[in-house]
Amino acid sequence: MKNDQKISDDVKKTISLLDNIKKIEPNPFLYTRIKEGIDSANNKKSVLSIDFAFTLFKQIVFAVLFLLNIYSVISYLSNGKMIGQYRMQYIKNVVSEYSIKTESDYLTNYVSKD
Amino acid sequence: MQEAELINRLKQKDEDAFRIIFNDNQKKILNVCYRLVNDEDAAQDLTQEVFIKVWSSINQFRNESKLSTWIYRIAVTGSLDYLRAQKRKKRLAVFNYFSGGGEKQFEIKAPNDQDPQMLMENAERFEVLNDALNKLPENQRVSFLLSKDDEMSAKEIAMILSTTVSSVESLIHRAKKNLERILYNYYKKQIV
Numbered sequence: 001m002k003n004d005q006k007i008s009d010d011v012k013k014t015i016s017l018l019d020n021i022k023k024i025e026p027n028p029f030l031y032t033r034i035k036e037g038i039d040s041a042n043n044k045k046s047v048l049s050i051d052f053a054f055t056l057f058k059q060i061v062f063a064v065l066f067l068l069n070i071y072s073v074i075s076y077l078s079n080g081k082m083i084g085q086y087r088m089q090y091i092k093n094v095v096s097e098y099s100i101k102t103e104s105d106y107l108t109n110y111v112s113k114d
Numbered sequence: 115m116q117e118a119e120l121i122n123r124l125k126q127k128d129e130d131a132f133r134i135i136f137n138d139n140q141k142k143i144l145n146v147c148y149r150l151v152n153d154e155d156a157a158q159d160l161t162q163e164v165f166i167k168v169w170s171s172i173n174q175f176r177n178e179s180k181l182s183t184w185i186y187r188i189a190v191t192g193s194l195d196y197l198r199a200q201k202r203k204k205r206l207a208v209f210n211y212f213s214g215g216g217e218k219q220f221e222i223k224a225p226n227d228q229d230p231q232m233l234m235e236n237a238e239r240f241e242v243l244n245d246a247l248n249k250l251p252e253n254q255r256v257s258f259l260l261s262k263d264d265e266m267s268a269k270e271i272a273m274i275l276s277t278t279v280s281s282v283e284s285l286i287h288r289a290k291k292n293l294e295r296i297l298y299n300y301y302k303k304q305i306v
Contacts, residue, residue: 003305011297014239014246015290018262024148026140027158034136037166 117181124172136165139182142265143189149259150193152244160196164189179273186274190256246296250289257282258289 027033094100123131143164148157167188175184247255253275260271261282272282 003302007298007301007305010301011294014243014297015293017236017239017243018259021149021262023141023145024154024157026144026161030140030158030162031133031136033162034165034169037162038169041166041170 118177121172121175121177121181124169127169132165132169135168135181135185139185140165142182143185146186146189146260146263146266147193149263150190150256151196156196160189160192163192167192183270183273186270187276190260190274194252194256242297242300246293246300249296250292254285254289254292257285258293261286 120131120134124135140161144157144161147160147164148154151157151160164185168185171188175181179187247259250258257271257275260266260274261268268279268282268286272279275282
């Protein structure tokens with residue numbers, strides 16, 4: 001019983017410490033430190049925005065180069081096809097102009113293959 | 115100056131408005147941080163971070179609460195993040211010890227305006243209290259510690275924690291009961 005009372009007293013005393021926590025005073029240079037913090041954050045932001053712009057520029061250049069490459073490949077392939085078609089047309093014209101009708105003729109076979 | 119006008123001026127990055135808001139709130143914010151982290155230097159640093167955030171994030175303030183409540187919310191969140199980081203550091207302390215490093219650990223300080231014997235006794239009690247508080251769930255601990263601030267009502271705590279007044283009252287009640295239970299068990303072990 002005596003022990004219980006002592007424990008209860010200790011508990012009360014310990015919890016009551018929270019009621020006596022002293023109020024602390026702000027550091028007199030707190031505002032100056034905050035201003036410095038804001039300024040350095042702003043500087044960081046502008047450096048970051050330059051970095052961001054440069055990164056964005058690099059990505060755009062890369063994308064443009066990539067698209068140009070794709071366009072070159074496509075146009076090369078389609079040009080090759082076109083050249084083939086022009087050649088075929090030319091051969092057909094030559095064949096019809098000179099009335100080449102031999103079955104074993106290389107040109108005719110070449111045309112008929114396509 | 116009306117609060118709405120102050121907020122508008124702050125949104126336009128007006129330093130005078132910021133200074134007014136700082137002067138009105140700095141002491142309260144510092145003491146809220148101090149109450150939660152129990153370290154004066156850390157509380158000063160946290161207060162600095164809070165006001166930098168107020169300046170940089172004022173455009174995110176939606177006028178759904180008072181400006182001071184919004185600032186308190188930033189302070190509470192910052193303090194809890196700090197405590198979580200300290201806990202992580204504490205877990206790694208054993209590795210730091212073996213590697214010869216180690217940083218200053220979080221410790222509660224007793225008021226130093228008393229006689230040495232009382233000071234020692236209180237320092238021990240503070241340590242016990244700190245351990246007991248750390249065993250409480252975070253929302254109970256925060257509600258309970260904020261309720262110990264004379265200037266903060268349950269309604270204000272509810273707004274800071276984005277909850278209801280009845281919920282805050284219940285959290286405070288449960289925190290007190292749990293704290294008493296933890297301390298009771300601790301002192302009982304000491305006697306046996």
